[in-house]
Amino acid sequence: MDSYQQYIEENRAYWDELAIHHPDTDSYDVESFLQGESTIRRLEREELAVVDAELLHLQCHFGMDTLSWVRNEGAAHATGVDFAPTAIETARELREQIGLTPAAARFIESDIYDLPSVLDETFEIVVTTYGTIHWLPDLDRWAEVIATHLDPGGTFYIADGHPLAEPFHHESTATDLRVHNPYFNTDVTTLEFDGSYAGTDFGLENQRSHGFSHSLGAIITALVDAGLQISFVHEHPWSFFQRFEAMEADENDRWWLPELEYELPFTVSIKATH
Template identity: 40%
Template sequence: MTSGSEHSEEWIAANRAMWDERVPLHAASALYDQDGFRAGRDEIRGFEAAEVGDVTGKRLLHLQCHMGQDTLSWARRGAAKVVGLDFSEPAVAVARSLAADIGLADRAEFVVSDVYEAAAALPDKDYDIVYTGIGALYWLPDIRRWAETAASLVAPGGFLYLTEFHPFLNVFSWDNATEVKEDYFRAEPLVTDEPGSYVDFEAETVDNLSFARLHTLGDIVSAICGAGLRLEFLHEHDMTVFQQFPELVQGEDGMFRLPEERPRLPLMYSLKASRPL
């Protein structure tokens, strides 16, 4: 199992600077469509809503919440209290502004903190639901420490819910989902120093250095179970939320899949792990 704790300080500082610079770009983008969100657009995917279940009256914590649109969507779905945590102060400022704009400031709180320091930074120390959305774990140097932190914040009888891009896809190049190019069990960090963002690959940016780690599915599940949570399910999905490969085709549900004539691949996964009463 990879840990990467030896890279943590440099890793987190570089990633924070990279994300801070991209917040205005993301907030103005069509992908995040904040005007549409203010008008009522829901960010929660159908399978997430079905797997998490009714959140009415629940206290929900969203780790690595970025600009808080998923977090606030859970509040719109009835959560009594939502708390979003992110290490980017500009992202949290956008989240707080959105909460005020849509009238949810009384039920939504946003905290600036590195995820590893969440237990000390948060107003409450346990939650009915701890949620981590798509694209979060890739940026973390130490998956075991993350799992221990997340598990410590789950109240007795509560659960951790995670949905992510499937790590198996990392063996392919971004332009070809047919030829294996990379080592699935890669242990060294993935270091990138390129301008732009996933909302605009041509954007001119300055803070471009970032660090990532390709955690395997086994590492992630083992870390969560090793932190004391009980795995309820692990679902692998043949769909994803954007056109990660040119071959993917968007369906009527807005999700992307391989063409029908192609053998299916696991494009995303989701899991639920609970803390017994």
């Protein structure tokens, strides 16, 4: 097994176990979803028009966003893809529970990089949001997969953490921003951790995960090289999660660093067409 494949396999084992625990965490609030609440955030609702569109949702985890795009946001159909079998199983169970059929939303278990070999379709929209490319070792191949599955004239959309925020330590404050990682980081970051952003002490058997930092230039260049035309790159001064312990959330679940004199970008959203 080459090292890329080893990263993917260990990440899959880690994510497959997280998919058992995440539905029980407050972060995911499955109960509100089952009662009808959309998990789609204000940002992508405002920036991405999905009504009546056919969507491909990459790295869908256990499917609440995929299902929300259809049930709450008006997409005609959504296909969610994730490499963790437990996540896909749970997504299908949730689909049953909310009364959607596979004709409205379907789920495919696949490594992103293998998707063209298991899915021979193109879509009006390919979307991926919040905590996705960090897990991918090769953005050029990622962008090629997106281009393969986009209709001519179709739209790609990503919202995620801004790469400029990644080098800072999580104990940073407004007056003490501590850089502890390089922005231009080409190394893998391997962690052993019994948890995730959604909780700790799950008792995970597979605690090792491998993450990859991608600069803003690398993300945009990968998309351009794959033949996409960038429509916008929007940088936002809030984080979609509590990146630093000192951050505080507003009523839109956007996290800010109180008393920061000069705003920094903590989230980025990019739209491109094929």
